[in-house]
Amino acid sequence: MAEGTKMRIGFLGLGIMGEAMARNLLKSGLFASVTVWNRTLAKCQTLVSEGAQSAETPAAVVAACDVTFAMLADPDAALAAVFGENGVLAAIAPGKGYVDMSTVDEATSTKIGEAITAKGGKFVEGPVSGSKKPAIDGQLIIMGAGDKELYDLVQPAFGVMGKKSFFLGATGAAARMKLVVNMVMGSMMGAFCEGMALADKAGLEQSALLEILGLGAMANPMFALKGPAIMARSYPPAFPLKHQQKDLRLALALGDSLNQPLPVAAAANEAFKDAKGKGRGDDDFAAVYEATQQ
Amino acid sequence: MAEGTKMRIGFLGLGIMGEAMARNLLKSGLFASVTVWNRTLAKCQTLVSEGAQSAETPAAVVAACDVTFAMLADPDAALAAVFGENGVLAAIAPGKGYVDMSTVDEATSTKIGEAITAKGGKFVEGPVSGSKKPAIDGQLIIMGAGDKELYDLVQPAFGVMGKKSFFLGATGAAARMKLVVNMVMGSMMGAFCEGMALADKAGLEQSALLEILGLGAMANPMFALKGPAIMARSYPPAFPLKHQQKDLRLALALGDSLNQPLPVAAAANEAFKDAKGKGRGDDDFAAVYEATQQ
């Protein structure tokens, strides 16, 4: 791609997150074009009406673009978009880049990265922290790893989609960082729910505990957001408990492979398993509170 | 005490916290007088030079004041000030109030409260959240319990010393709330340190983890403050690790008495014990990071 030329951007996957991210790229006016694809093609029409191009296969998107981003539902979808018929691999080539922002495990990311690289393309993994609202507001936190040149090249796009991006090292590093972050989150939620449960058993108002925590050094948006859900024992899913438990399991396995004991996370993981066994797998991960109830 | 009359205030204990709290009461101009006492009497002179009165015994302070506050080092000091020779009990009487803001266990607080009440005085326990800086800035969080009338009466004083106060119920409730809060804090610190350790073992920059956590839903002042200490593995004590471990032990005992399992806190407690065994008892409680290192 020549210096000074505007990049042609592709985007695969128009779910809740993906559509918002692609729209922000489109609205920025920074790119020569934004070409979108979704497994259910009809989902492309809104963005096309707003000025995007669409293509019928991932390969067609990659063929038409300098850099293609992806935000797909899970590892299977991420693998299918790359390795499937008319997938990314069919069109990737030297001079083209692929940035997978889906949340996938390190093995999946590595497999995709190796295949892209083998065809001469450049690859960046870029999982995000944040959900629907930050995606709409362009306030995601982007954890990047893989090819540093491509990472630098797509800074304008990351700047549109997120409030901050980090380059963490070779492919796999971003997947690992996401696990570490989610492990801390799961343990913190487990700790918080034990506090809420103990307050209740000790005859203290849970709302007072929330207020006190909210005024001190531990104050954080998560406690403020999830506290009322716990008090109501109603957990509409933002981050499903079964996914949090899976991330804890994977983080413990990572610790295992590195001989890093993680006893607090291990205890939290068992609490999440207990809640899952109580039928809370599809509830929000704050439902680990149910594990404290007998 | 007649309505519309300014209260005469006493203050026992001029340690780092107590001196700052007494000074804020003095500077407010809201009270007829502020009479201070400290076990080492010489410590009173600075405040006297700023306009306070001083007295030679706790009993003399109580005799001269409507309400006496205390901020003493530990349960033994709190008990000595009340039950010792020329202690609070020697002068407390109907119409007088005693507000103990020291951090003590529920049994100590209950024992003091019962003795005060038996003499016709009113008692409030008022442990605080926050350390030196919030004490100086009048930004403490005050957990109150005991006599509601006295609690209401001293609202002006609490308003000078803290940014918020809570009335939590009968004597003992504030001590329990403090334990719950510190239990959550200990578990959170344990979770955070495991994340820092796993990041390091997984080849990730701890500073990047700190930044990412600081931008997301888990962002909180404690991680921001303690993260650099952990990275430097240098832990100047703000809250000594052995005190955090003691609070975890007491919180687990509280859970025990209420049949509330607390497996995450129990795992964190063992990590703090490990760090204590590694000679970190007098370091800051962030030194629980050392328990993750082999």
Add this chain to the structure above:
Amino acid sequence: MAEGTKMRIGFLGLGIMGEAMARNLLKSGLFASVTVWNRTLAKCQTLVSEGAQSAETPAAVVAACDVTFAMLADPDAALAAVFGENGVLAAIAPGKGYVDMSTVDEATSTKIGEAITAKGGKFVEGPVSGSKKPAIDGQLIIMGAGDKELYDLVQPAFGVMGKKSFFLGATGAAARMKLVVNMVMGSMMGAFCEGMALADKAGLEQSALLEILGLGAMANPMFALKGPAIMARSYPPAFPLKHQQKDLRLALALGDSLNQPLPVAAAANEAFKDAKGKGRGDDDFAAVYEATQQ
């Protein structure tokens, strides 16, 4: 006591264990006399009909005997027998010995030992391992600590009541050893119940697991005895769960005071607390199995 003279033996406390132990002492014919006392004096009659003497107070027993043994229900009963009106202290004197075989905590044992010693008496603490049947069969395991001369002197009595006795050191050592033993027992039971639960969830017969464990290196009487109770989910109390949980708590506190992390025991303790919260405190400690069920 002169060499070659038969000892006059006293025995305080004729509960299930105590009566059996006193009877064995009586039947042995090794002693000049066996004088018994029980809080409910009527309980003495059976042994009197078998040849024992009885006395109306602990002091009277001690006055009449060279060495007095005690097997009392709990620390309160043990303290009352020594410090109460007409208690052991009223009659203990140089040349007399007191052997407390009750299960009490180290502080209680130390307090009793110091009081006895201050009066010139000799003291041995001798808690036992084993319950009703071994008491009847004279097959208890006796953990002794305190005065080594007295320990040696009462070897014939220990030989009648137990199959083996151990001298463990200064007063308190036997109480600590009992905690260590019971901590291992509680953790083992927790481990066993998790295995039984996982077998069931994994579609395996629990009876097959019991048989396989019973044939291997882990084979032990406890699994063999408690396995069928767990399969029936019926737990007639031999060792009440709340006592096991209390011993775990005390062992963890001992570890705490010695900076010894005990994460497996801590996790087991939380499981026992969970079972206690599920109303199983008075069931046998094998009911910790209920903590594995959701």
Add this chain to the structure above:
Amino acid sequence: MAEGTKMRIGFLGLGIMGEAMARNLLKSGLFASVTVWNRTLAKCQTLVSEGAQSAETPAAVVAACDVTFAMLADPDAALAAVFGENGVLAAIAPGKGYVDMSTVDEATSTKIGEAITAKGGKFVEGPVSGSKKPAIDGQLIIMGAGDKELYDLVQPAFGVMGKKSFFLGATGAAARMKLVVNMVMGSMMGAFCEGMALADKAGLEQSALLEILGLGAMANPMFALKGPAIMARSYPPAFPLKHQQKDLRLALALGDSLNQPLPVAAAANEAFKDAKGKGRGDDDFAAVYEATQQ
């Protein structure tokens, strides 16, 4: 195979265990022939000198025999023997049976079983409990699963190699049972080592703890065998710690898939990870004691 005819037996894998097992089959005189194979063929010569046949490939063994047993080092070796060139699959056929006694995970066992069955053969998985000595003595405990007819048919062989065999259900059940058994073993060892560590810290002789445990309801061969190793802090490997940790990890994953919380095993697993991180992976699993030392 006709009734009343002696079976022709094959045996793949002549490691420490396998050679002893094959020899017992040979010496029993119950079988028409015993044909052995080992990856390093020279290892066959001793048994040939004692009366066995040998063959150059697994396929050749299967071709020559009614039922072929295998005792291979690990899942990779087990898979290679079946799926590799001239492997079991090349010769298995209706009327022939394959009994894999190697310790492999459920997925490996299932994969082998499906391949054997697809060719019309019968398959039994038969992992054992017990190591070198029981193998020599014909005292193994055999956990069988898969084809019940084949299981019944090989009872005479199992009777020669082991003291007891169990039929546990469809293929995979025996692999799961082995995980459950080893999970209990790992947690028990963790509990035991904490007891040994606490005894030491509490000023008690570890040898006294061993004796006391050995006389009570928890007495078991494993504590008796491993106690002295722990006291010497020297751990010649019988069952390597890294294998025990792997089995704990797999058992926890099994619990995960079945929503069975296993907090005691999870805590034990972290202790084994700690010991592994301290360089004890190749020591005996009793070296988890090192995790209790700071």
